[in-house]
Amino acid sequence: MSPQMIGFLVSATWETIEMVVISCAIAVVFGLPLGVILLVTRKHHVLEGVTINRVIGMIVNAIRSIPFIILLVAITPFTQLVVGTSIGTVAAIVPLAVAAIPFFARIVESAMKEVPAGLLEASQAMGASPMQIIRYVLIPEAMPSMIRGITLTLITLVGYSAMAGAIGGGGLGDLAIRYGYQRFEISVMVATVLILIVMVQGLQLIGDGLANRLSHHEN
Amino acid sequence: MITLKNVNKHYESKAGRIAALTDINLSVAPGEICGVIGKSGAGKSTLIRCVNLLERPSNGSVIVDGQDLTKLSQSELRQVRHRIGMVFQHFNLLSTRTVYQNVALPLQLLKKDKREIDQAVLSLLELTGLKDKAQAYPSQLSGGQKQRIAIARALATQPKVLLCDEMTSALDPETTTSILELIKGINQKMNLSILLITHEMHVIKSISDHVAVIDEGRIIENTDIVSLFKDPKTPVAKRFTESIMSHELPKLLSQQLKTTPVTDGHTVIRVTFKGHAAAEPVIYHLVKTYQVQINILQANLEYLHNETIGMMVATINGGQEETERALCALRDKDLSVEVLGYVATDDWVLS
Numbered sequence: 001m002s003p004q005m006i007g008f009l010v011s012a013t014w015e016t017i018e019m020v021v022i023s024c025a026i027a028v029v030f031g032l033p034l035g036v037i038l039l040v041t042r043k044h045h046v047l048e049g050v051t052i053n054r055v056i057g058m059i060v061n062a063i064r065s066i067p068f069i070i071l072l073v074a075i076t077p078f079t080q081l082v083v084g085t086s087i088g089t090v091a092a093i094v095p096l097a098v099a100a101i102p103f104f105a106r107i108v109e110s111a112m113k114e115v116p117a118g119l120l121e122a123s124q125a126m127g128a129s130p131m132q133i134i135r136y137v138l139i140p141e142a143m144p145s146m147i148r149g150i151t152l153t154l155i156t157l158v159g160y161s162a163m164a165g166a167i168g169g170g171g172l173g174d175l176a177i178r179y180g181y182q183r184f185e186i187s188v189m190v191a192t193v194l195i196l197i198v199m200v201q202g203l204q205l206i207g208d209g210l211a212n213r214l215s216h217h218e219n
Numbered sequence: 220m221i222t223l224k225n226v227n228k229h230y231e232s233k234a235g236r237i238a239a240l241t242d243i244n245l246s247v248a249p250g251e252i253c254g255v256i257g258k259s260g261a262g263k264s265t266l267i268r269c270v271n272l273l274e275r276p277s278n279g280s281v282i283v284d285g286q287d288l289t290k291l292s293q294s295e296l297r298q299v300r301h302r303i304g305m306v307f308q309h310f311n312l313l314s315t316r317t318v319y320q321n322v323a324l325p326l327q328l329l330k331k332d333k334r335e336i337d338q339a340v341l342s343l344l345e346l347t348g349l350k351d352k353a354q355a356y357p358s359q360l361s362g363g364q365k366q367r368i369a370i371a372r373a374l375a376t377q378p379k380v381l382l383c384d385e386m387t388s389a390l391d392p393e394t395t396t397s398i399l400e401l402i403k404g405i406n407q408k409m410n411l412s413i414l415l416i417t418h419e420m421h422v423i424k425s426i427s428d429h430v431a432v433i434d435e436g437r438i439i440e441n442t443d444i445v446s447l448f449k450d451p452k453t454p455v456a457k458r459f460t461e462s463i464m465s466h467e468l469p470k471l472l473s474q475q476l477k478t479t480p481v482t483d484g485h486t487v488i489r490v491t492f493k494g495h496a497a498a499e500p501v502i503y504h505l506v507k508t509y510q511v512q513i514n515i516l517q518a519n520l521e522y523l524h525n526e527t528i529g530m531m532v533a534t535i536n537g538g539q540e541e542t543e544r545a546l547c548a549l550r551d552k553d554l555s556v557e558v559l560g561y562v563a564t565d566d567w568v569l570s
Contacts, residue, residue: 122311125271125382126325126372127300136324140315216314216356 015089016171020157023093027100035108046130060102068160092169107149111142144215151207155200220412221247226279239265241436247412254427255416262436263416267384271303304373308385310365312357318368319353325375343371363394383415399425420459432456448528449493464519464530476560485534487559492529509545511537
């Protein structure tokens, strides 16, 4: 492999990391409150609000049902509006984040749904307000599951980021298609795949380790 | 301290209205331990949840420390809940918080400063005997230890009222005893009013001053603990008291039992002791004075507060006249004597 190609690989790896990490951070920032709202506005929950729950639930489902490759192209005007361009790594972050927000919101919702009802009851009996229940009970108790959810989101985003090559997003997926597939450079193909495997394995390892450290459940 | 007045609770479902509680009237005096006992599904969980309005009664009033909780706004209700401790069957501790942090939680909710929290938590851990476990997580503790933490947490805000929801039902008998001792001690030390619900009669027996029996959403007996044991008025209450004072005859005996006297046979009697009579040498007296033979088949004594309640099943053997006189003497001693039947000597071989 030529030194130039190694340079490409390094910068493509960096672009992938950039896209994945930033879009995941955005997904966490917006998805966490969204997931909390999805849970606590359920019937009989601490901030029951059936209408808002249904509206947000429908929006989340709608975005999640669009195949990513189509979402990527469909929201180009929005991307243009937000980052001023619709081409390149930064532009790819917008559709990645848009796809990841509802994904992570559902993860948050289900992680918090696993918090035993008894804990909510106990905190209500203590006189905790809904906001205090979210802050002191739901979020900390669901944290290990949410860390696993972030790992899942990151890994899903690694896969999605490969498609971002379609709008010139760069990254490893883009490199693999342009050099490995279209120019038959098997070594590039193998190298990108290996890097992706290492990346996913590493993410999983770190995520699991962190989640286990935070979890103090029996078993 | 706690008064439930005409409390009703019903749920609407597709099958129609389901009544969970009907006309509940119950009060717990300051410093008193009141036990509510009932079978599962009798409505006891709903009842205790109505006291801090985790379940809102359909109608009726819930008065705690002079305040009708049903008339309060959500935020006023939260203020009141800070002064009502609650302990649950499954402890409900936060798994990601240490023992110390769990006990500190109610104080954090009240935004107390660190020093105040530290002081309160350490003295509570001392009280519940778990000071050395302060940095452990709930998953590292036994059931009894977890319940001690839950009790410490419930007491963190120095409540006047403690609600115990099947507090010992997930614990083994030995641990149950130690938890009940802890609760009794706290009750005396802090003059705490306690409402507890359970399906276990021995829990009621060991710590309650006052007992209410609940069945199908209604309170069917509401009396002090000694009266309930002496004189249960309903079949349900009877079954509960019998659960710790076995009243059933041995099978072999009940099969042989005849309804009419048998010549030269035994008379089977059940004697219930109440109060002072239990302390007297009644049997010795009978045997000596009336020349009858007494064979005890079953006996049980329970000590409730300052009273003793006992039950004995025995056979009396002697002439008809002697037996009759002996029974009269027992009745004179203010014992309740019940003739269960008669057995022939041959049938009932006393070994």
